[in-house]
Amino acid sequence: MTRVAIIAALPGELKPLVQGWPHSTRNGIDFWAQRDEEEEWIAACAGAGQAAATRAFGALEEGGPIDLVFSVGWAGALRPEIVAGTAHNMAGVYDVRTGERFNCDADAGPLWLATSPVVANETEKLRLASAYKAALVDMEAAAIARLAAMREIPFYCIKGVSDTLNAHLPDLNPFIAPDGKFRMGSFILFAAIRPWYWPALIRMGENSRKAAASIAQSLLEFLDAGGHVRNPNGYPNLKP
Numbered sequence: 001m002t003r004v005a006i007i008a009a010l011p012g013e014l015k016p017l018v019q020g021w022p023h024s025t026r027n028g029i030d031f032w033a034q035r036d037e038e039e040e041w042i043a044a045c046a047g048a049g050q051a052a053a054t055r056a057f058g059a060l061e062e063g064g065p066i067d068l069v070f071s072v073g074w075a076g077a078l079r080p081e082i083v084a085g086t087a088h089n090m091a092g093v094y095d096v097r098t099g100e101r102f103n104c105d106a107d108a109g110p111l112w113l114a115t116s117p118v119v120a121n122e123t124e125k126l127r128l129a130s131a132y133k134a135a136l137v138d139m140e141a142a143a144i145a146r147l148a149a150m151r152e153i154p155f156y157c158i159k160g161v162s163d164t165l166n167a168h169l170p171d172l173n174p175f176i177a178p179d180g181k182f183r184m185g186s187f188i189l190f191a192a193i194r195p196w197y198w199p200a201l202i203r204m205g206e207n208s209r210k211a212a213a214s215i216a217q218s219l220l221e222f223l224d225a226g227g228h229v230r231n232p233n234g235y236p237n238l239k240p
Contacts, residue, residue: 004067011030067154084211090104094113102142125165
């Protein structure tokens with residue numbers, strides 16, 4: 001049986017993909033699974049950051065060996081031409097913290113992702129774009145890429161753009177708990193009395209929903225019914 005692992009940070013990133021899949025939670029990790037006699041698609045999210053992604057990966061491995069793994073979820077644009085709401089099949093991932101570089105196992109074009117230990121603001125986005133020549137930034141993919149490399153299993157990365165390069169957003173870092181969970185209640189109280197952020201937050205919400213749908217479409221196009229990777233260059237939604 002082919003076991004395809006799909007790891008995200010937040011349930012909203014997976015919602016269009018796993019709608020209707022059996023869901024469970026264990027030790028603060030959300031799980032979804034879809035199985036038949038030949039393949040098993042398993043998805044998990046444990047929160048933002050590399051530590052949370054590592055927990056999700058380990059929890060999925062408890063059910064058996066993983067044959068290939070996808071890092072999916074929302075990312076910020078590092079270039080002005082990157083359109084919000086679109087999904088991109090990444091060529092590889094840089095770990096900003098360590099300087100490591102991980103190639104994805106598909107010939108997916110030139111776009112690279114930078115994994116940062118923090119939510120990047122516009123200034124940090126510009127720095128990452130210059131230093132790494134990356135197109136997008138997230139907080140989890142490098143951890144999944146590293147674990148896949150250690151186990152010699154194929155690694156793929158599909159990211160959807162939730163915020164553009166010049167998005168004027170509040171600092172989200174104080175609202176991420178040590179375990180990677182987002183403190184939504186605290187953030188709502190913070191945003192409620194700062195109406196100058198409302199337009200950008202509304203746009204990010206709309207963009208995030210579109211991006212999650214684009215991720216699901218891209219992933220379903222990327223894999224055939226047996227969980228095998230198709231040639232990604234033939235699919236228009238996988239932006240090179």
